Amino acid sequence: MTRLTGPVAVVVDHLDGALTTPSAEVLTQARALTSADVVAISLDAPDVTALGRYGVAAVYAPQLGDLSSTVSAVAAEAVLAASAAAHPEAVLMVSSFAGKELAARLAVAFDSGAIVDATGITVDEDGLLASKTVLQGSWDTTCRVVRGTPVLALKPTVIEAEEVDEPTTPQVLDVPVDFSQTARQVAVLSRTPHPRGRAPLAEARTVVAGGRGTEGDFTLINALADELEATVGATRVATDEGWIDHASQIGQTGVTISPRLYIGAGISGAIHHTAGMQSAQTIVAINNDPEAPIFEMADLGIVGDLNDVIPQAVEELRRLRSEQ
Template sequence: MAEILVLVDHVDGNPRKPTLELLTLARRLGEPSAVFLGAGGDTTIETLGRYGAQKVYVVDAPSVDEYLVTPAVDALTQIAASAEPAAILLPSSLDGKETAARVALRLGSGLITDAVDVTARDGGPVTEQSVFAATYQVTAHVTQGVPVITVKPNATAPEPAPATPAVEKVDVTFGPVSAAAKVVDRTPRTRSDRPELTEADIVVSGGRGVNGDFSVVERVADALGAAVGASRAAVDAGWYPHSHQVGQTGTQVSPQLYLAAGISGAIQHRAGMQTSKTIVAVNKDEDAPIFELADYGVVGDLFQVLPQLVDEIDRRRV
């Protein structure tokens, strides 16, 4: 069976949800092999094996954590040269897409980014993508070299397929480009109990209609175990951090449930959330464009509607 390389995105050795999704998708295409950079342990290997990794390539050179994105490029390029995989899958994060582009260039391969689905057909992997601000769904496949594909988070649900992976430690030669820029200092990111915006199954976003008060949006998000998003108008006004912006120029999300509160639905915002599985809109303007996209809509004042929603969620949990 053809080998499929999956780049592991992890935090302190713990694989993140998009990696588990990629391993699930990789099983459709062939035999998944995980490429892990950094110091991992038995727990890391066990987690990757639980989601179908048949093999784990471990690159644990001291310089891995000193450099920026290029160590992953060197590792994937050199492993692909010997493993001859049928495809390489990476998460559609900023680092993931930069890594994928460089790997494809070095391998002389075709590149597909921001896939929302991957299936196996004769001739290799076929992807589905949302294009032109998520107005159209298209299919694509690579016609040259090893397909290098980045996949959006929440493209599929992680499905366990227990395996006992073989572990191969790999010595990677890092080129001069990798050593050109080093990380000299790190500041740990403030951790939150809420899930990551790109990985969350549920996202609750606020827009201009919150009038600077995101507390009611956060209450709903916490009641649902959701991430908090914001429209461009909200972040430009300084009401919420730019890292939470959902839209064409912000973060693109595709959760199971997207709740838009006080968001009109401009095309810039729609491009970042239109592929959500279920969309619920709350807006006092019945002509707001967001209602054209929503599966369910409530015409009303979000400061009256959302507290009632929180109360109902709490009542049903009792």
């Protein structure tokens, strides 16, 4: 198996002081790419114990002073300073909104290239190869950064996070940063985090989505999602009608997801929705129209009224859980 011979750096994210699952996935991917060390770059107080469980050799901690890493220019200059100290062959991160913006800034600074929304990363004799879907999911592509330090952002949930057999004890290395006036021109006055109940759509391993067929009632969608510990999504019609918040919209003008399991109920399968979910590993469709386009991509299609099908599914899931 071909691997890089130099270190790979991963920009890791934390939430409430804990390493996020998407960052753990990227660390797992990074270990498969190099025979050298995997190092972390943390813009928050690092969860050193968790990073050790994922095989991190060292943690580079840029000193931000009174600046906020939520400002993309600050984050980019901090990661650049850490990269100058770590000398990685590649820099990886989570393909979140912030990660994509950071990747773009880093690629410009490195005079290299960035590949975001990658669904897999491998190594050949010429370096890193990233796979991703493009053009509304109609093409699978393989991409390479042809010069400089590659910057790659991996989509959440596309690989399983795996801890190492023998945890490491990462050394935390403080990195001084000489921030530019550009980075200092924005000050964050306040932050209000969104409530986190279920996992965010982009990070969810299981998604239950509803469309026009719900006729505005997402009670059954939520009930099935509760049984599966899933996140609820929706089509543009459902959000435009005000049946559910716009943050739940999946598709071209919403969130692009890659869950392990996607269940669509009352969804016809218009391209503006399917472009955002067709990279799901398993697709289940429930629709009373046997000619609905979504059945063409479904691994399992159920022709029936969601008001009949979902209660049966919920009942069976509860029965199975009671027998465990």
